[in-house]
Amino acid sequence: MEKKLRGVNLGGWLVLEKWMAPSLFQGAPANDEYYLAYDLPEPEYQARILVHRESFITEADFLRISAAGFNTVRIPVPYFVFGDRAPFIGCVDYLDKAFSWAKAYDLKILIDLHTAPFGQNGFDNGGLSGVVRWAQMPEEVEFELTVLERLAQRYAGHEALWGIEVLNEPITEGEVWNSMSPMERFPARDATLAEGSAPITLSFLQTFYQHAYHRMRSYLRDEHVIVFHDGFQLHAWKEFFIRNDFKNVMLDTHQYIMMAELAGTEQSLEGYKVFIAGLGKEISEVAKYVDVFVGEWSLFNSYAVGTDTKGGINPTQEEFSRTRSLTKSELEEIYQTLWRASITAWNQGEGHMYWTYKLSIDTINEPAWYGWDSWDASRAMAKNWIDPNY
């Protein structure tokens, strides 16, 4: 690419996460998208989804994102995007609208298939907490491929398409599975449904990526990028990319300070800077054999929040008491510093996409959310914490 990706994720819109729009889950025990559909009476579920989709992200957001200096949006979509998996409601008409908005406001879209039936990571953001069985179910693997095919077919002719990402954050075996421990961090509601959950092998994932590539490439144009998430193993892909003769692919790696904290990074500005600079070096290593970008990242960190969030455990899961509050100017200093350090590191590769553009949380009336607004690029811009044009 001549120009680096300067992107932002439209998280929480077509794929729901409770912490990103808690009011959608009001009165329901559900902790994820899957159970929301089961907990609410159908008309109520439909009404909430309708108004959410119509209002959470709109034309005005595309206008603002573009005016702020971003050039790309990454749009997470669920496996039921085409409306063929009741009781979940399809959303491809909203994706269509997004493409028109992107074209009108000169943005490119990375479609990100963010969930898979029966789970590819067990995270709440995978749609079904504590269940990781998708890769073991050949018919669901095939279903996922048909979704990708249909997305490629539908949007290949649209000038706002930048690329399609095969699958978000498939969790791989080994150290990743142990340190991320989705089964503990996002307990399954139904133990029977979770039974047999297991991490995905790299060899399965690579085969799946190959199939996805070929089935999409036949519809996509050469300039469209097919994106593979690294499965949380940034350095496991060299041989894969050398062995396969892919046209225009990129590797997506997600880098969160909170995950570095879980791995022992010191909770201080200096500690974070060391971590980020190290990542920059790693990215430049990987960039020698494949184009790589940071498709999710955030300024969120425990130091600025004023308490150890234990890897980003949030107020819908557990309430923390803060040990200190920083001043407005201290926060500006921290976030601006981390923003510049991060962008410098991410631009060792092809660029970056912030997680996320918007959160429906209330940090004033619900002080437990203090500090969580750093996840929200729209607020971070208004607070002068980030500069998309840096």
Next chain:
Amino acid sequence: MEKKLRGVNLGGWLVLEKWMAPSLFQGAPANDEYYLAYDLPEPEYQARILVHRESFITEADFLRISAAGFNTVRIPVPYFVFGDRAPFIGCVDYLDKAFSWAKAYDLKILIDLHTAPFGQNGFDNGGLSGVVRWAQMPEEVEFELTVLERLAQRYAGHEALWGIEVLNEPITEGEVWNSMSPMERFPARDATLAEGSAPITLSFLQTFYQHAYHRMRSYLRDEHVIVFHDGFQLHAWKEFFIRNDFKNVMLDTHQYIMMAELAGTEQSLEGYKVFIAGLGKEISEVAKYVDVFVGEWSLFNSYAVGTDTKGGINPTQEEFSRTRSLTKSELEEIYQTLWRASITAWNQGEGHMYWTYKLSIDTINEPAWYGWDSWDASRAMAKNWIDPNY
């Protein structure tokens, strides 16, 4: 006031107007807030209202409004704000939240009682189209006074309170009633309910304003402003303000280019500038005996839209075909010019509050809405049409 009011209305949030959030009305024949409650099954109605109120205006909007340079928000509330008029759902908890956000982001609030049972103007924005009977029903007049009293009591102690407006746009008799013709522009769905509709006399309105003033003033502090809408007769109030010894009151006048168009103003930039400059002179006349501000206004005009909108008839009522489209830079020129002319005029008084902050319309996928984004200050800022700091 030392500093002029630089405000924006949070229209369409706690008082619904179909054109401001058409998707809320999806599948219902209702053209106003009143019938939406009757057309939708109760759980669906409640779910839509919940998600709308939680998402249409949030903490992030107060942050952005403040960061942009506004100092005040005017918040329309319905007569059922306290939840004592089923089937309508109270919303005072959202007003409470708004006060916390305003305090946190250094904004002041003008509470605007925007509707009355059985209608004070028959407009869709009065909640019940084509019905103007409130003033003839003593028990409903008294009810409205109790709402004002309760608002004054609840927020008098809150430092974000700037003032309370007694009643939005009561339609008065004579030329106003004839030219605005609410019964024709917003036909009643139920002729029986509309029967006996009639404009409000100035003498009734003045008595009502006196009662409202005294009942609120006993709760409010001296610095809180009690606001009276001019009933669309800017020059009818001199004697009223001289006769009454009010403490800290202001007159609110609403000035829309589209109404000037209805009255014959030429649909051109020059025509609008003449109209606006004339209003500036009128405002400075009135300001000699009472503080006056423009509590609603907009840059929306037929010239920029490219078709005669016949007084702002919108695509939920009728579809127009455009006769021409202006370029991006032509639109910038028009809106920036009108913004500066308007602010200069309005600051002959105490300042201004734009109508409105946000609209959920889609001008890209639904081209009938082309040009209607000038009503939306959040978009107008991103498009560089307006400068709240001017």
